[in-house]
Amino acid sequence: xxxxxxxxxxxxxxxxxxxxxxxxxxxxxxxxxxxxxxxxxxxxxxxxxxxxxxxxxxxxxxxxxxxxxxxxxxxxxxxxxxxxxxxxxxxxxxxxxxxxxxxxxxxxxxxxxxxxxxxxxxxxxxxxxxxxxxxxxxxxxxxxxxxxxxxxxxxxxxxxxxxxxxxxxxxxxxxxxxxxxxxxxxxxxxxxxxxxxxxxxxxxxxxxxxxxxxxxxxxxxxxxxxxxxxxxxxxxxxxxxxxxxxxxxxxxxxxxxxxxxxxxxxxxxxxxxxxxxxxxxxxxxxxxxxxxxxxxxxxxxxxxxxxxxxxxxxxxxxxxxxxxxxxxxxxxxxxxxxxxxxxxxxxxxxxxxxxxxxxxxxxxxxxxxxxxxxxxxxxxxxxxxxxxxxxxxxxxxxxxxxxxxxxxxxxxxxxxxxxxxxxxxxxxxxxxxxxxxxxxxxxxxxxxxxxxxxxxxxxxxxxxxxxxxxxxxxxxxxxxxxxxxxxxxxxxxxxxxxxxxxxxxxxxxxxxxxxxxxxxxxxxxxxxxxxxxxxxxxxxxxxxxxxxxxxxxxxxxxxxx
Amino acid sequence: xxxxxxxxxxxxxxxxxxxxxxxxxxxxxxxxxxxxxxxxxxxxxxxxxxxxxxxxxxxxxxxxxxxxxxxxxxxxxxxxxxxxxxxxxxxxxxxxxxxxxxxxxxxxxxxxxxxxxxxxxxxxxxxxxxxxxxxxxxxxxxxxxxxxxxxxxxxxxxxxxxxxxxxxxxxxxxxxxxxxxxxxxxxxxxxxxxxxxxxxxxxxxxxxxxxxxxxxxxxxxxxxxxxxxxxxxxxxxxxxxxxxxxxxxxxxxxxxxxxxxxxxxxxxxxxxxxxxxxxxx
Numbered sequence: 001x002x003x004x005x006x007x008x009x010x011x012x013x014x015x016x017x018x019x020x021x022x023x024x025x026x027x028x029x030x031x032x033x034x035x036x037x038x039x040x041x042x043x044x045x046x047x048x049x050x051x052x053x054x055x056x057x058x059x060x061x062x063x064x065x066x067x068x069x070x071x072x073x074x075x076x077x078x079x080x081x082x083x084x085x086x087x088x089x090x091x092x093x094x095x096x097x098x099x100x101x102x103x104x105x106x107x108x109x110x111x112x113x114x115x116x117x118x119x120x121x122x123x124x125x126x127x128x129x130x131x132x133x134x135x136x137x138x139x140x141x142x143x144x145x146x147x148x149x150x151x152x153x154x155x156x157x158x159x160x161x162x163x164x165x166x167x168x169x170x171x172x173x174x175x176x177x178x179x180x181x182x183x184x185x186x187x188x189x190x191x192x193x194x195x196x197x198x199x200x201x202x203x204x205x206x207x208x209x210x211x212x213x214x215x216x217x218x219x220x221x222x223x224x225x226x227x228x229x230x231x232x233x234x235x236x237x238x239x240x241x242x243x244x245x246x247x248x249x250x251x252x253x254x255x256x257x258x259x260x261x262x263x264x265x266x267x268x269x270x271x272x273x274x275x276x277x278x279x280x281x282x283x284x285x286x287x288x289x290x291x292x293x294x295x296x297x298x299x300x301x302x303x304x305x306x307x308x309x310x311x312x313x314x315x316x317x318x319x320x321x322x323x324x325x326x327x328x329x330x331x332x333x334x335x336x337x338x339x340x341x342x343x344x345x346x347x348x349x350x351x352x353x354x355x356x357x358x359x360x361x362x363x364x365x366x367x368x369x370x371x372x373x374x375x376x377x378x379x380x381x382x383x384x385x386x387x388x389x390x391x392x393x394x395x396x397x398x399x400x401x402x403x404x405x406x407x408x409x410x411x412x413x414x415x416x417x418x419x420x421x422x423x424x425x426x427x428x429x430x431x432x433x434x435x436x437x438x439x440x441x442x443x444x445x446x447x448x449x450x451x452x453x454x455x456x457x458x459x460x461x462x463x464x465x466x467x468x469x470x471x472x473x474x475x476x477x478x479x480x481x482x483x484x485x486x487x488x489x490x491x492x493x494x495x496x497x498x499x500x501x502x503x504x505x506x507x508x509x510x511x512x513x514x515x516x517x518x519x520x521x522x523x524x525x526x527x528x529x530x531x532x533x534x535x536x537x538x539x540x541x542x543x544x545x546x547x548x549x550x551x552x553x554x555x556x557x558x559x560x561x
Numbered sequence: 562x563x564x565x566x567x568x569x570x571x572x573x574x575x576x577x578x579x580x581x582x583x584x585x586x587x588x589x590x591x592x593x594x595x596x597x598x599x600x601x602x603x604x605x606x607x608x609x610x611x612x613x614x615x616x617x618x619x620x621x622x623x624x625x626x627x628x629x630x631x632x633x634x635x636x637x638x639x640x641x642x643x644x645x646x647x648x649x650x651x652x653x654x655x656x657x658x659x660x661x662x663x664x665x666x667x668x669x670x671x672x673x674x675x676x677x678x679x680x681x682x683x684x685x686x687x688x689x690x691x692x693x694x695x696x697x698x699x700x701x702x703x704x705x706x707x708x709x710x711x712x713x714x715x716x717x718x719x720x721x722x723x724x725x726x727x728x729x730x731x732x733x734x735x736x737x738x739x740x741x742x743x744x745x746x747x748x749x750x751x752x753x754x755x756x757x758x759x760x761x762x763x764x765x766x767x768x769x770x771x772x773x774x775x776x777x778x779x780x781x782x783x784x785x786x787x788x789x790x791x792x793x794x795x796x797x798x799x800x801x802x803x804x805x806x807x808x809x810x811x812x813x814x815x816x817x818x819x820x821x822x823x824x825x826x827x828x829x830x831x832x833x834x835x836x837x838x839x840x841x842x
Contacts, residue, residue, distance in 0.1 A: 176720060317689035321675065328677035328718070389673035392639060397690035398663035548658050552641040559673065 005107045013099075013108065017115040038121065046125035050132035057136030063216040066235045069133065070219045073154055073227035076129060080162040083122060110264060113166070117159050130155060137234055146237045146245060150230040153252050157226045160259040167266040180330035188337050223248075226255035314399050318407025319414075326411070331466070332386065336415070339375035343419055365427030365436050366509070368420060369444040373451050373502065376416040380455030381494055383408045385464045385558045392559055401547035405459075405540055409452045416451075420444040439509060442525050446532030447505045453539035454498040460543045460550060462490045463557045504531060588651045590615045590742050590773035591636065596645035598631050598797075605631045607797035609645070613775055613790070615741075618768045620788030621777040622821075624829050628797040629777045630670045633746050636775070637667045650741050663691070666735035670746040672727045676720035680711055680730045683719055684737060691738035698737070705733040708759055724751035732760060742773045749780050761787060781822040791821065795829045 025035040056068040099109060117123060130151045138144040172178050219235075222228035229252035236245035326332050383405070384391055394404065420441065428437045508528040512520040547554075591613040598606040606628040613619045623629045634640035636647050638658045647654040652661040675683055681702060688698030706712045709729040714722065719730060728751055735743060743764075749757055764787065768774055778784050784791060785805060793801040801808060801824070808824050819827075 313689045313695070314692070317686055321678065321686055324682070325675075325677050389671070390675045392669065392671075392673040393675065394690075395639065396637065396662060396667050396669075397687070398659045398692070399690055400659065551658070552639065555639060 004105050005111065006105075009104065009108055010111055013104075013112040014115050017112065017119050020116075021119040042121065042125075046128045049125070050128040053129065054132040054136045057133070060213075063219070064213040066231070066238075067213045067216055067218050069137075069234065070222045070228055070231045072129065072133070073231045074222050074225055076126060077154075077158055077161065077225065077227040080122075080126070080158045081165055083162055106264060106267060109267065110163075113163055113267075114159065117162065126155075126158065133234075137238060139238065142242075143234075143237045146249070147234050150233045150249055150252065153249070153256050154227050154230040157230075157252070157256045157259055160256060160263050161226075164259055164263040164266060167263060183330040184334050184337065186334075188334065188341065226252055226259070229255060312403055315403045315407040315410070318399075318404060319410045322408055322411035323414075326415075335378055339378055339415075339419075342375055343371055343423060363427075365424055365431060365433055365440055368423035368427060369440060369447050369509075371423065372416050372420045372444060373447050373498075375419055376412050376448060377451050377455065377495060377498060379412045379415070380409070380452050381458045381491060381498075382464045382466065383412070383455055383459040384554055385459065385466045387558070388466050389559050392555060395551050395555065401544040402540060405456050405544060405547075409456070409540075412455075413448055413452060416448045417445070420448070439521050439525050443505055443509050443528055446508075446528045447502055449532035449536040450501050450505060451498055453536035454494065454501060456540050456543045458491065458494040460547050460554065462494060463554045464491065465558050465560060501535065504528065588648075589613055590617070590650055591619075591775055592646075592648040593632070593636065594646045594648075596632065596635055596647065597643045598628075598635060598640065599643045604797050606635070606642075606794075609794070609797070609799050611792055611799060611802065613773055615773055616768055616771045618764070618774045618787055618789045619776060620784040620791040621775060621794065622779075622781075622784060622791060622825055623777075623794035627794045627829070629794055630746055631797075632794065633667075633670070633744050633775070633777060637665060637669075637744050638662065639669075663738075664741045666738065666740035666743045668728070668731050668735045668743075668745045668748050672731050674719050674727060674731055674734075677718055679716045679718055680722070680726075681706065681715040683730060684733055687734035688737050693738050701737055702733075705737070708763065709733055710756060710759070725753055725756060728752055729756060729760070732763075736763070736767065740772065742775065743767065745774060745776045745778075747778055748776065749778060749783055757783075781820070781825060785821040793825060793828045801828045 026032060053068060053072050057065050059065075060068060099112060104112070133151055134144065134147050137147045166173070169178075219228070219232070223232045229248050233245045233248035233252060236242070236248060326336050379386075387394060424437055424440050424444070428434050505528050508521075508524040512518050512524065589612040591611070593609055593611050596606055596609040597604065609628075609632060621629055621632070631640065635642045635645075636649070636654065638654045638661060641655070649661045650664045652664065654661040675686065678686060684702040684705065685698055688695075688702065693701070703712075706715045709732070711726060711729055711733075714726060719727065722730065728748060732745070732748060735745075745764075748760065752760065761783070764774060764776075768789075776784070776788065788805070790804050791802070791808065792799055803811070805821060808821075809819055
């Protein structure tokens with residue numbers, strides 16, 4: 001490719017990126033709402049970081065203020081290394097392979113990528129952070145000028161480095177495996193912030209961080225990274241060491257040029273076809289010899305019992321399919337991980353908050369069912385919507401609705417029971433409250449039945465579309481996806497209803513404890529279990545009888561693109 | 562002469578409302594009566610009446626947006642008609658949907674398969690859903706995978722399949738339970754010539770054994786070769802219907818040797834025009 005840039009082509013490339021940028025916010029109602037949320041919450045967030053760091057530069061005593069500068073520039077640098085990986089499918093412009101069909105030169109492709117990077121929401125945050133650096137260190141005109149220069153070099157490094165990473169990983173980024181992995185990682189990362197915060201700040205790091213800020217402990221290492229060079233240049237200029245400042249600035253400039261050179265070198269290599277693959281290990285079935293008569297089923301026998309239904313191959317096939325999906329589908333896996341993380345938070349909470357005293361572990365035993373209820377509510381309140389497009393296929397099969405619901409419920413119930421067992425047993429082991437295990441487990445089972453019953457109701461009467469997930473900041477583990485405000489409100493209302501219906505089960509556990517009349521459990525707990533089972537049975541029967549008639553309406557909501 | 566929706570190309574028996582016989586053996590395999598579907602201001606399907614006899618290979622043709630897929634969706638119970646009724650094997654699809662579904666296999670336009678199952682797992686799952694015994698599922702799966710040349714990819718996830726492979730695995734799932742009626746919406750789209758030949762043979766075999774096939778396609782050559790009767794829909798209205806011979810005979814005023822493509826283009830009102838690009842001259 002010739003090293004030529006045509007002005008007219010650039011104009012149209014910018015036009016393309018601008019259109020993609022605008023339509024990223026206005027393509028549908030969900031995007032518009034997301035944009036409003038971003039303005040309401042994102043802008044204060046970035047502004048807060050900028051203002052906070054500005055005050056740190058100005059009012060923290062040296063060397064803590066310059067340490068903050070090192071940390072901020074390095075943090076920004078590292079964040080932007082990862083950003084293209086997170087943003088790849090959200091920012092359509094980052095996929096340069098779409099432009100390779102056209103006769104564009106390498107510089108034109110690079111400029112196009114720069115446009116895409118610049119026209120991106122996190123870039124506005126970056127600019128705010130850089131403005132804070134310039135304003136925060138504007139103690140004299142020469143220092144201000146040098147700071148502006150250092151920040152500009154740092155800016156080029158950040159953008160160039162993120163593009164280099166993008167070009168290096170282009171093939172991987174376009175693969176289905178990476179898409180799956182990133183969806184899971186983002187969901188897990190966003191859900192595990194609490195644990196991360198507990199571990200980093202409470203457990204190991206908080207005191208060390210403050211000490212390192214005061215002693216200048218970070219900069220001695222960070223100065224060897226390209227953004228650290230820019231930070232060191234600013235610091236030396238502030239101290240009046242202009243010679244050292246220019247040397248560090250020069251080093252930073254060389255690093256930037258090197259990054260840009262590497263980027264253009266790698267870009268061409270990355271423009272190749274995406275990988276396709278993904279064989280999985282499954283058991284191969286040998287074809288048995290001889291023909292067999294096949295009886296095609298018609299409608300199911302009317303007087304079929306629950307046990308017959310549970311034992312039916314259709315129900316079991318649906319349960320097994322659900323489990324496979326929980327593991328293989330990145331969106332469902334993310335939901336599953338989130339529910340496991342939720343359980344993890346419940347275990348970690350007492351460990352950090354009360355130094356792991358036996359009374360806090362005792363609380364775990366009693367709160368375990370609540371955590372499990374919440375965990376399975378996420379997986380069950382929109383159980384048909386979670387099927388997404390493949391619900392059409394499921395509805396084409398001649399399967400009785402109760403079998404569909406039961407198959408799905410069994411898969412979630414099994415997860416809930418495992419979580420419940422783990423939590424209650426861990427809590428009882430650490431608090432030595434073994435006498436509560438049986439009552440809590442039994443009531444937990446009753447509650448699971450109630451939650452699943454409510455889930456069946458909302459799945460059939462208030463189904464929601466679960467959007468095919470993307471990577472990036474718009475990716476969440478939400479099972480409602482772009483369902484819209486009204487439906488989100490409805491699901492919240494359903495959660496409230498579920499909580500209300502769960503109240504009798506909770507009271508059965510807590511009232512006898514409160515009044516110190518645990519003997520009541522002998523009657524109350526079996527009654528609560530019966531309540532849960534009856535509630536599930538009645539509601540599921542009611543819902544199943546209406547499900548077939550509602551097939552078009554459910555499909556209309558859940559499979560619409 | 563064919564552009565008029567009320568032209569004589571619609572056979573008399575279909576202008577009259579099709580009859581659902583009480584004798585299940587003699588009644589048509591598929592009957593649509595006064596089928597209407599309205600989306601907002603647009604009438605996608607407008608009082609469609611048709612009957613497909615048992616063992617027939619019925620080609621359902623129409624230009625893009627004519628209402629073919631909408632009709633098929635209403636016939637298989639995925640889209641509620643604004644009005645009208647559909648019977649499959651004498652079963653009212655909207656009154657007894659489970660029974661109707663057990664009689665039919667469907668290859669929809671958009672293949673919403675279980676993408677996170679492997680091809681083999683998907684066939685096993687479909688077999689169980691149709692109530693086929695495990696031994697028969699295993700045997701039929703292997704046979705279908707081999708016939709459709711998917712053996713090497715049988716343990717790959719469906720999400721990693723090409724369009725053609727998806728069509729083939731969906732078709733395999735649709736015929737796994739030996740359905741009485743098979744609805745196929747554009748089954749040959751994205752299929753390579755070798756697989757296309759195999760599928761044609763399978764479909765031919767199925768009709769020989771009494772399976773009724775309702776088949777929508779844009780590929781005239783395939784329709785011409787396979788279908789025993791053809792219906793042409795345009796703007797939601799069934800504008801022509803009959804065997805290829807009947808359609809030709811009715812078109813005799815113009816051209817006795819007219820191909821199905823000629824007949825189709827005439828019926829839907831596509832006029833002969835110069836299609837040269839001015840800037841290529």
